[in-house]
Amino acid sequence: MLKIPLVEPGTVGPCPVASDALQGIKRQQTNPARWNGAGWPAFVATLRAGGVELAEGSVACGVYATDAGGTAYGLPHGVVIARNAGQVSFLLKTAQTHRVPVTVRGGGLTTEGESVAFGGVLLDMIGMSRVVSIDAAGLTVRTEAGIFWHSLAEELRRENLDYLSAPLNMTSSVGGTLGVGGIDVNSARLGCSADQAISLQVVTPSGEIVECSDSENGELFQRVILGYGQFGIITEATLRIRPYTPLRMYYYYYSSLRVAIEDLQILDRNDASDYSGILTIMDCAVNLLVAFDSDEREAAFHAHWKSRLRGYGETGFALCMAGHYALRPWKFREALYLLQRKREVFPEFRRAEYMRDKKMYDRTVVFSRAVWKHWGSKQMVIPDLATPADKFIEAVERGNAVCRKYFTHYTLYCVGIKLRPEHLPHYEMSCIPPGAEGWAYGCEFEPMIEGGIYSRDHFQSFKNAIYDIGVDMGASYYRFGGMMKGYIRRVFGDALVDRHLAMKRKADPAMILNRDVIF
Amino acid sequence: MPRHKICSGILSPRGHRFLLENFGPLPRETLHEPTSCRGVTFHFPSMVSMPMDFFHGTTPHLHRKYSDHWAIQRSGAEVHDQTSFSGLEEKGDHVLVHARKHGEPVEYRARQVIGADGPSSLVVRAVYPDYTKQIPWFFVGQKFHEIIDCPLSADYFHFWFHPGLGHYTWSHARDGRQIVGVGFKRGDNFAKKHAVVQNYLEEKHGVRLKPADDDHEGCAENFGPSLINRYVFGKGNVLVTGQAAGFLNMIGEGMSCALHSGAISGEAIVEARLRNIPVQEMYRRMIASEVRRCSDQWNPLKIAFDKPHEADFPAALMALSWRDRAKVLRDMWRFVVLFKEFKWGRQIARAALQRPLVGGYSMQRWL
Numbered sequence: 061m062l063k064i065p066l067v068e069p070g071t072v073g074p075c076p077v078a079s080d081a082l083q084g085i086k087r088q089q090t091n092p093a094r095w096n097g098a099g100w101p102a103f104v105a106t107l108r109a110g111g112v113e114l115a116e117g118s119v120a121c122g123v124y125a126t127d128a129g130g131t132a133y134g135l136p137h138g139v140v141i142a143r144n145a146g147q148v149s150f151l152l153k154t155a156q157t158h159r160v161p162v163t164v165r166g167g168g169l170t171t172e173g174e175s176v177a178f179g180g181v182l183l184d185m186i187g188m189s190r191v192v193s194i195d196a197a198g199l200t201v202r203t204e205a206g207i208f209w210h211s212l213a214e215e216l217r218r219e220n221l222d223y224l225s226a227p228l229n230m231t232s233s234v235g236g237t238l239g240v241g242g243i244d245v246n247s248a249r250l251g252c253s254a255d256q257a258i259s260l261q262v263v264t265p266s267g268e269i270v271e272c273s274d275s276e277n278g279e280l281f282q283r284v285i286l287g288y289g290q291f292g293i294i295t296e297a298t299l300r301i302r303p304y305t306p307l308r309m310y311y312y313y314y315s316s317l318r319v320a321i322e323d324l325q326i327l328d329r330n331d332a333s334d335y336s337g338i339l340t341i342m343d344c345a346v347n348l349l350v351a352f353d354s355d356e357r358e359a360a361f362h363a364h365w366k367s368r369l370r371g372y373g374e375t376g377f378a379l380c381m382a383g384h385y386a387l388r389p390w391k392f393r394e395a396l397y398l399l400q401r402k403r404e405v406f407p408e409f410r411r412a413e414y415m416r417d418k419k420m421y422d423r424t425v426v427f428s429r430a431v432w433k434h435w436g437s438k439q440m441v442i443p444d445l446a447t448p449a450d451k452f453i454e455a456v457e458r459g460n461a462v463c464r465k466y467f468t469h470y471t472l473y474c475v476g477i478k479l480r481p482e483h484l485p486h487y488e489m490s491c492i493p494p495g496a497e498g499w500a501y502g503c504e505f506e507p508m509i510e511g512g513i514y515s516r517d518h519f520q521s522f523k524n525a526i527y528d529i530g531v532d533m534g535a536s537y538y539r540f541g542g543m544m545k546g547y548i549r550r551v552f553g554d555a556l557v558d559r560h561l562a563m564k565r566k567a568d569p570a571m572i573l574n575r576d577v578i579f
Numbered sequence: 580m581p582r583h584k585i586c587s588g589i590l591s592p593r594g595h596r597f598l599l600e601n602f603g604p605l606p607r608e609t610l611h612e613p614t615s616c617r618g619v620t621f622h623f624p625s626m627v628s629m630p631m632d633f634f635h636g637t638t639p640h641l642h643r644k645y646s647d648h649w650a651i652q653r654s655g656a657e658v659h660d661q662t663s664f665s666g667l668e669e670k671g672d673h674v675l676v677h678a679r680k681h682g683e684p685v686e687y688r689a690r691q692v693i694g695a696d697g698p699s700s701l702v703v704r705a706v707y708p709d710y711t712k713q714i715p716w717f718f719v720g721q722k723f724h725e726i727i728d729c730p731l732s733a734d735y736f737h738f739w740f741h742p743g744l745g746h747y748t749w750s751h752a753r754d755g756r757q758i759v760g761v762g763f764k765r766g767d768n769f770a771k772k773h774a775v776v777q778n779y780l781e782e783k784h785g786v787r788l789k790p791a792d793d794d795h796e797g798c799a800e801n802f803g804p805s806l807i808n809r810y811v812f813g814k815g816n817v818l819v820t821g822q823a824a825g826f827l828n829m830i831g832e833g834m835s836c837a838l839h840s841g842a843i844s845g846e847a848i849v850e851a852r853l854r855n856i857p858v859q860e861m862y863r864r865m866i867a868s869e870v871r872r873c874s875d876q877w878n879p880l881k882i883a884f885d886k887p888h889e890a891d892f893p894a895a896l897m898a899l900s901w902r903d904r905a906k907v908l909r910d911m912w913r914f915v916v917l918f919k920e921f922k923w924g925r926q927i928a929r930a931a932l933q934r935p936l937v938g939g940y941s942m943q944r945w946l
Contacts, residue, residue: 064653
């Protein structure tokens with residue numbers, strides 16, 4: 061047998077080929093090999109003796125074979141459904157002793173295999189999905205971290221309350237979201253979902269149950285928030301909430317990405333709306349959506365900002381498009397696609413059951429339904445770029461060119477994220493790009509797969525082309541873990557990554573927790 | 580295992596990245612000396628030479644005996660060593676594979692079979708018995724020489740566009756020796772062809788070599804399928820991949836295509852089961868991206884107006900004087916004429932025109 065040198069997780073091995081081979085690319089395996097199962101029987105025996113229920117076999121494990129990305133496949137050796145912090149603590153302590161990898165899964169909405177277990181234990185957090193308490197006066201909620209956002213919203217609505225910001229896909233879990241960010245169409249005003257966390261109950265990789273916040277165990281809090289699951293499992297979270305309000309939404313249409321983004325940034329900089337974002341059909345129809353929680357804010361927008369926007373209304377834009385395609389008859393297929401997409405998607409945002417007096421009464425459901433129905437497919441390929449405000453237009457335009465090269469149809473989703481100066485330590489080595497001040501901007505580049513069949517290599521080449529732009533521009537990414545982790549050292553630099561790796565090794569000596577996600 | 584493998588060992592940067600991402604950094608034992616190759620140098624009868632660096636830096640010079648073994652170990656695949664394929668029977672919902680282990684017959688029952696057994700594939704012969712008679716075959720052989728004096732840069736893979744030398748003529752350094760390789764239509768004499776090349780190198784390039792060592796090697800090659808989009812992807816539950824399917828890029832490197840197409844064949848089986856789609860349909864739709872990538876390298880329109888290769892031929896050409904550019908184009912044309920007898924011209928032209936019109940290459944031509 062060939063002697064294959066062991067490479068410690070997170071380290072970059074030597075390259076005997078040549079220093080200038082694969083320029084810029086770190087010598088790091090990014091698609092994980094299956095864990096070899098050493099010590100599994102003893103581990104299982106210890107767990108079961110401790111009263112932890114662990115399911116084995118293809119039926120139990122097969123459910124977790126992939127994630128929303130649908131391009132990474134792996135099977136755990138066994139599955140544990142999370143029940144309480146004590147059970148999770150015992151699991152991690154035992155896993156440390158036996159050096160068994162533990163992969164944590166919430167909604168499984170990762171796209172790069174981050175919540176796929178390549179052997180070891182898969183810990184499914186959906187067993188911890190209760191709302192613990194709601195403080196209506198103090199506007200906070202304490203919830204178990206495996207809860208989906210839509211379930212949390214449902215509980216809060218009974219009290220006429222609402223979460224502050226959450227990802228548009230409501231089947232993501234609270235714990236998973238706090239670990240990566242969570243971007244909403246109000247993030248330009250309120251920050252990302254992770255910014256709404258006041259305190260957390262965390263089980264550390266060595267099995268300690270710790271309550272942490274900015275004032276208590278602050279260092280752990282900083283690492284767990286936006287920490288991609290490396291420094292602990294969030295079992296409970298206290299979040300800021302707000303009184304529930306319906307919202308009124310307006311749509312402005314552009315044929316230029318640049319102009320639409322400039323207008324979006326004007327609105328964000330001037331706090332002119334409560335919600336803002338851009339959703340496109342390729343780069344042909346660019347929709348700037350603007351929404352308001354209150355009549356006062358809406359009136360202020362109409363008085364001061366509406367006239368400055370360069371977008372069209374629906375009818376005006378339709379006329380523009382008609383003129384555009386009349387002069388370019390060879391693009392009739394593109395025109396037909398726009399028309400078809402408009403007919404399918406637009407009514408989804410105006411469904412009568414969610415609208416009263418032209419106000420949207422349940423954006424949670426409206427957006428989540430629309431996302432799954434019109435953007436989701438068996439495979440979700442959504443590479444993204446996150447940049448400071450001044451670099452955003454260039455990043456989107458370059459990413460758009462890549463989309464055009466690889467796919468016929470695609471959509472772009474752009475949104476701003478208000479940065480909170482007091483949370484700067486949270487943002488280190490996260491989707492918040494280094495150097496961003498005030499706002500960061502993110503764009504997702506999502507091909508419309510529409511039943512098409514592509515190889516993983518095709519998707520990977522597309523994602524690499526987008527991520528290479530990020531390396532070139534000094535940006536960051538929302539989805540940089542799992543199969544894309546080869547980009548982490550490229551964008552953040554060795555010094556920062558090595559510092560985090562040292563912290564990880566200290567916290568997780570056997571490197572068991574979410575082993576293949578970041579390091 | 581490990582077993583000997585005939586190969587230049589020059590892996591493209593894309594193949595290197597695939598190995599890195601899936602199996603980790605290459606250990607030193609998997610590489611020859613020099614461990615890397617900076618690019619390709621094209622030589623022409625008019626004595627113009629065009630060195631071209633690979634786009635993403637140097638690329639590994641693999642010792643296939645050990646690099647294959649390393650990749651197999653890293654993959655976790657179960658290996659049935661010293662077992663040779665002898666035939667198969669398609670049974671509708673499964674395939675019976677007949678093999679021999681230490682001379683004794685053994686039988687495997689599989690839901691799907693992937694044939695990745697190189698250009699003269701026994702799996703292809705089992706599925707399409709007449710296929711081998713339908714395509715032209717070449718022989719590619721290489722001999723190893725102790726070096727007396729070699730002005731050819733050891734950093735590059737050298738290739739000659741010279742109709743007088745053969746259909747595929749190359750040389751590069753390996754472990755202190757110089758490889759002299761030649762490819763020609765099957766039926767010619769390897770020793771004679773090789774002697775012509777060795778003399779040419781000495782006369783024109785001052786390459787002085789000792790007589791070849793005894794460890795020469797050679798194999799049959801199928802250059803045609805990727806030029807004319809005539810790939811063989813199998814039938815029923817039998818998938819064919821890699822060079823067995825016809826993947827070979829323009830510098831005669833089949834490894835990177837084999838790695839990617841092999842991975843796609845495995846993915847196709849998984850996806851076909853998950854989506855309840857016939858595996859051949861799934862495979863053919865998924866492999867289209869690899870076909871585009873490989874056939875683009877042979878597509879004259881792509882070569883003229885795009886950058887389908889991993890080295891920048893147009894830039895290297897433009898770096899020459901007008902006179903040398905003319906010489907190069909003339910020599911290339913004369914070299915292309917060497918392939919006239921295979922009647923590929925119209926098929927190449929048809930594929931080249933299809934590419935911009937339909938965004939790919941016709942699946943109708945695949946077997």
